[in-house]
Amino acid sequence: MSQFQQKFDKGIWQVVTKIKPGRVMSYGEVARMAGYPRHARMVSRAMSRSPIALPWHRVVRSNRTLAFEVDSDAYEKQASLLEKEGVEIIKGKIIPAKTDDDTSLDELLWGTPK
DNA sequence: CCCTTGACTATCT
């Protein structure tokens, strides 16, 4: 396993685990937050390799749709996990659940309020 | 080394 992978994976996991229930982030956003711009495609790789339980279902495409084929088992699985958290999926589009907590992910990770 | 593969994105028709 390359050294890049080890560092990258760790960064990605750290970001993904901090996504709150009912909220979602795109692959590109996760990659950027972890400090790896333009590595959206690597995010999926990192998640499938995760040794720990990861809320992978909260990571979606930038256009707010699931990254799997609509008919696939994986799609149904992710959709049900999200709906269980109050997320709505209408016409394939993801509508995040309402929350009172407006703390941004940036604050959670870097403690730097806007 | 060259080529293909993605749980991706941004942009243009």
Next chain:
DNA sequence: GAGATAGCCAAGG
């Protein structure tokens, strides 16, 4: 809004 297109970049053959 749906397709097509062109970037993207590490991994694996």
